[in-house]
Amino acid sequence: MSRSISESTIRRLSHYLRALESLAATNGETVSSEELAARGNTTAAQVRKDLSHFGSFGKRGLGYNVEELRRRLREILGLDRPWRVALVGAGRIGSALYAYPDFKRRGFECVAVFDADPAKIGAQWGDTTIRDVAELEDVVRREGVDLVILAVPAEAAQELADRAVHAGARGILNFAPVRLRVPPHVAVEDVNLVMELEALSFHITRSGSNGA
Secondary structure (H helix, E strand, O other): OOOOOOHHHHHHHHHHHHHHHHHHHOOOOEEOHHHHHHHHOOOHHHHHHHHHOOOOOOEOOOEEEHHHHHHHHHHHOOOOOOEEEEEEOOOHHHHHHHHOOHHHHOOEEEEEEEEOOOOOOOOEEOOEEEEEHHHHHHHHHHHOOOEEEEOOOHHHHHHHHHHHHHOOOOEEEEOOOOOOOOOOOOEEEEOOHHHHHHHHHHHHHHHHHHHO
16 A cells, blocks of 8 residues: 555554454444444544545445454454464563463464573473574574564664564564664564653653643
């Protein structure tokens, strides 16, 4: 698609999809833009604008067909196919991510876990054996890994990203507190928990000062 789609739009699509899945579970057949807006904490006009980036949906006065829109949003978000994921970093964040059940339900299958700590290499996480990070390139190529999750210290992140990209990874979810440099064809999403807390602190502080 030639038009650039904002990150905020993409995140709202995820909210809409979850709302549609909830409706489908209760046998809901149609939904209005107003109801989607209420569930996604936005406006009906924003819902219609977000969806208009990807074509024509629904009928005026009748709303959207829940199952049809759910299927189209899964296609738009790339969830109509499985994604093979490698996790680099078997620490606390890595173990929490690996155990998160929603990943597999959404089509993200963790096919390999890596670490540099000899005490962790060879340990079992469920059916997965933690591998030496020295094997990263070989495993990414052999397993056809699409996405790599980096849950590693900042000083190790860039080198590991370079190696993963060189081996064929097309996307990186980065938990390291550093900005990665990658080729234009590789997508990167940064998750910095400290920055998220700082943003919360900012909003709470401003809210308190405005109410004083």
